[in-house]
Amino acid sequence: MRETPVVPFHRGSQRFAPGEGPAPDPAGSHHERRIRSFQPRRSRVTASQEEALLKRWPDWGLDIDGRSVLDLDALFGGRPVVLEIGFGMGEATAQMAAADPDTGILAVDVHTPGQGNLLGLADRGGLDNVRVANGDAIILLREMLAPDALDGVRVYFPDPWPKKRHHKRRLIQPEFLTLVATRMRPGAVLHCATDWEPYAEQMLEVLTAHPGFENTAADGGYAPRPDFRPLTRFEGQGLDKGHRVHDLLFRRK
Ligand SMILES: C[S@@+](CC[C@H](N)C(=O)[O-])C[C@H]1O[C@@H](n2cnc3c(N)ncnc32)[C@H](O)[C@@H]1O
Numbered sequence: 001m002r003e004t005p006v007v008p009f010h011r012g013s014q015r016f017a018p019g020e021g022p023a024p025d026p027a028g029s030h031h032e033r034r035i036r037s038f039q040p041r042r043s044r045v046t047a048s049q050e051e052a053l054l055k056r057w058p059d060w061g062l063d064i065d066g067r068s069v070l071d072l073d074a075l076f077g078g079r080p081v082v083l084e085i086g087f088g089m090g091e092a093t094a095q096m097a098a099a100d101p102d103t104g105i106l107a108v109d110v111h112t113p114g115q116g117n118l119l120g121l122a123d124r125g126g127l128d129n130v131r132v133a134n135g136d137a138i139i140l141l142r143e144m145l146a147p148d149a150l151d152g153v154r155v156y157f158p159d160p161w162p163k164k165r166h167h168k169r170r171l172i173q174p175e176f177l178t179l180v181a182t183r184m185r186p187g188a189v190l191h192c193a194t195d196w197e198p199y200a201e202q203m204l205e206v207l208t209a210h211p212g213f214e215n216t217a218a219d220g221g222y223a224p225r226p227d228f229r230p231l232t233r234f235e236g237q238g239l240d241k242g243h244r245v246h247d248l249l250f251r252r253k
Contacts (some may be wrong), residue, residue, distance in 0.1 A: 002042070004121075009137065016053065018194060019058060019241060020027035020053075020054060020057065021061070021069045022053070022063060022115055023065075023111055023134065025135070025148055027143075028227065035168050037169050037170065037171040038110050040110070045112055045113050045127075046116070047118070048052045049112075049115075049117055050122030052116050052211070053115065053116045053121075060122065060130065060131055061119065062132070063134050063135060063219040064134060065142060066142075067144075069143075069144055070146075070149075072145075072146075072149055078102075078132070080103055080151035080152075081103055081104040081151055082098075082102070082104070082106070083104055083140075083145075083152070083183075084108070084155075085108055085153065085154070085155045085158070086108070086109055086137070086158055086171075087156075088114050088132075088157075088233055089118070089233050090107065090121055091233060092156065092231070092233070093118055093181045094118060094121035094122060094125060094127060094130070096229070097125075098125055098127055103127060103129065103151070103152050104129045104131070106131050106133060107130060107131065107169070110132040110135060110136065112134075112135070115134055119132055126198075141183050146183075147183065148181075148184065149183055150187050152184070153191070154229075155172065155188075155193075156229070157193060158173075158192070158194065158199075160194065160199045161199075172202065174205060174209075177190075177213065178212065178222065181212030187252060189216065189249050190213065190249070190250045191226070192207075192247070192248045192250075193229065193232075193246065193247045194244060195243035197243075197244065203248050207248060212252060212253055213252060215248075216249040216250065222247060223249045225247045226247065
């Protein structure tokens with residue numbers, strides 16, 4: 001009789017055999033006593049997302065297991081590498097990858113349907129400069145990226161966590177900036193954008209105060225949206241609600 005293979009179960013999402021798709025909680029980060037910037041979501045993987053994951057995950061996906069430092073030169077064929085944290089469904093990521101094939105994009109999110117969506121877009125667009133990392137960006141930065149490894153970092157519309165008791169979950173905080181600065185080469189730019197005014201103010205305040213960064217905006221405020229940043233899905237929802245969007249571009253000293 002054939003044995004039923006034991007596969008990890010990702011609640012509310014898709015199961016994948018080891019190596020075939022993203023692992024649920026690859027670094028076991030729920031064991032860490034740390035406040036996380038995301039909440040597990042129970043959205044389902046569609047058939048086309050599953051197909052893209054099965055086809056592309058083995059070559060273009062990686063689990064953030066915290067076990068080894070990534071060889072970015074090998075992963076991206078020697079291209080400069082930009083990290084995008086929280087790509088959501090990945091439409092903007094795919095557009096930026098298509099517009100700049102000489103830059104590698106290491107795109108990280110915890111959301112399986114989005115990972116499948118981005119891999120599908122990359123597959124159909126022939127975008128071999130995108131890699132999809134599954135798990136917590138903090139563990140990726142802390143355990144799996146070497147000092148000065150990154151040529152840029154993008155954080156577009158991070159979860160705003162509007163309630164005061166949730167503010168500690170916001171990603172852009174002094175400790176995060178200290179970690180991220182060590183992984184960026186001097187001169188590399190950290191680009192943040194948000195449609196949540198109080199979060200924009202917080203970003204400007206902590207980035208301005210941080211000794212590792214300097215503002216690229218001459219007046220020390222927000223920057224105009226650079227042409228290379230496409231409209232993102234989350235941004236579109238914010239604009240529909242009448243929100244104003246702010247970009248912040250800070251250079252690593
Ligand atoms: C509000 S959505 C924005 C998505 C996309 N950038 C956009 O503008 O449409 C924020 C995303 O960040 C992801 N995220 C939050 N914290 C994260 C972390 N520590 N590591 C990886 N992804 C994270 C969430 O899963 C979510 O998909």
